[in-house]
Amino acid sequence: MTTGGHTQIGNIDLVKQLNSAAVYRLIDLHGPISRIQIAEQSQLAPASVTKITRQLIDRGLIKEVDQQASTGGRRAISIVTETRAFQAIGVRLGRYDATITLFDLSAKALAEDHYPLPERTQDELEQALLKAISHFIEYNQRKIRELIAISVILPGLVDPESGVIRYMPHIPVNDWPLVTALESRFDMACFVGHDIRSLALAEHYFGATQDCEDSILVRVHRGTGAGILSNGQIFIGRNGSVGEIGHIQVDPLGERCHCGNFGCLETIAANAAIEQRVRHLLEQGYQSRLTVDDCNIKAICKAANKGDPLACEVIEYVGRHLGKAIAIAINLFNPQKVVIAGEVTEADKVLLPAIGSCINTQVLKAFRKNLPVMCSALNDRSAIGAFALVKRAMLNGMLLQRLLES
């Protein structure tokens, strides 16, 4: 009986949360929008819409704006979201540092700082990270009106439900309860997520895949990873990890990968591997405007864009191997769009055609029709993926409800 009662209350709360979220989502997506339009599109009763919008207005999450009706004459009241009254912190935790960004709810970056984090144990890293976030909050206090969430993205194996980090590539972690640590320190909603999957979600909210529900993002950086979106959601699965495109074998006779296999994609498509290949060819005497002392990924892309034969050859080589793995992914998932991210996209004029020619020959004809392959729109915004998790929690009602109740 008690259990049944609890379930009932739970369901009513959940319905409330979902209805508020439905209204907020419509305003976020289509605002300025009138209450009548919201009722039509959400199929909620007009009285419910009135009640929910009242709550959202009282909390300062949405606001009314006057709008001249398109026919002229009567003024119609429309509603938009209020984005400047709330801030969230997005953190991208890298191998040796963290990028911390202050966002408002429109995803605008209000402040950003980099903190070196050389700590190599879980406890030390946790302490240093919490300290860096505290410092960042204090330093940017004037820009913060109401801080509603902190979100951290990182490479590794992340359990987004429990907020526990199971594995990181560069330090040993032992089921690191990062969300618990963040929430007990900062007393607000906190999130953790995988860096590349979160970036794929950010592209969907703010970048290149806003116009589609199913997409694949492939990012080349220290390795190669992918984020797959299906129906506008991160495809993750029960095992908690999907998209290890970097370990598809693209060359059976290739280099040994850190995973133990040979010829994995990321033995070729990774910044260090690209730089290494250029260095190797230079040492063999190939002519290029690049020199052994100046062949970082940035310089290589720049040279490729200027038509340097060696740089072009290496970027094409990377593109062909990326293309091979991406073609497999397209055949498996049939996405509406493919997005490439990472420093190497600076050489897009050389890279994208190389990827494209693989796709054209290796993907089912029906799947490659109308399939744009493009560069990330968010390449320079490394913590935006972290903010995407905050945005998701607003849109699905989880964080929204928390704000309404506080």
Ligand SMILES: [Zn+2]
């Ligand atoms: Zn591997």
